[in-house]
Amino acid sequence: MTDDPEHVCADQESISLLLQSIPSEDELCRICDIFGALQSETRLKILFLLSGGGLCVKELEGALDISQPAISHSLRTLRQLDLVRVKKEGRFAVYHIADEHVHTLIDMCRKHVSEHE
Amino acid sequence: MTDDPEHVCADQESISLLLQSIPSEDELCRICDIFGALQSETRLKILFLLSGGGLCVKELEGALDISQPAISHSLRTLRQLDLVRVKKEGRFAVYHIADEHVHTLIDMCRKHVSEHE
């Protein structure tokens, strides 16, 4: 015998209702892609570095022990999802965090890290 | 001729300094894994559904057009990263969002979605 009352499954109607409250396939897909882009040490490092201010590819190359093409590929991924933006300055391509959303996300990560001792 | 002053690359010292401000490899790895878990329509749907309250596997199965084993696999992934937790209630395994961090994350997604019209 158990103290806990047994769980009562919701009927199909309530479940259908629940389903309506979640984002559409399209929206989920987009969210997915964004998280996918963040599932990469390289791209996370880039975002953390850029969160301090704009940097060109050369600087990122100096900071990260990763080849230039690999960095460019990562930047493209981040660019395509509008997580970073480029501005051409002379011969350099200066990348920066796209907007406050992304800044918030990075801050969130920092907090998460610091809270886990 | 251009109005913009050309970008000036930071020297290696400043770059080394920048590097110190980003999370350690270990922490990055953990963040990576979390985002990795979120890069899945199935797992995102599960999280959105659970954000309304605890649900057992059976209910998730009724809501999602996905096989029971696939759902269990997804739940395991989420469990291992402590994004969801289980509580056994009789013969049911009731899953719920692990903590406020995760709730915040899901809310963030909802906001993101609603702000992009």
Next chain:
DNA sequence: TAAACATATGAACATATGTGCATATATTTA
């Protein structure tokens, strides 16, 4: 205009990941 520099891209390969199927485990009910 040639050379040097900064960045981007494409193809290819190795590895990671998700899903289905079969099946194992655990709990409850008869």
Next chain:
DNA sequence: TAAATATATGCACATATGTTCATATGTTTA
């Protein structure tokens, strides 16, 4: 204890992803 129910797991396969190498593009300087 047998049968039914609820969930978990292992394996295998198809697909997705990241990285490297070679090379293309674009910009500046000599």
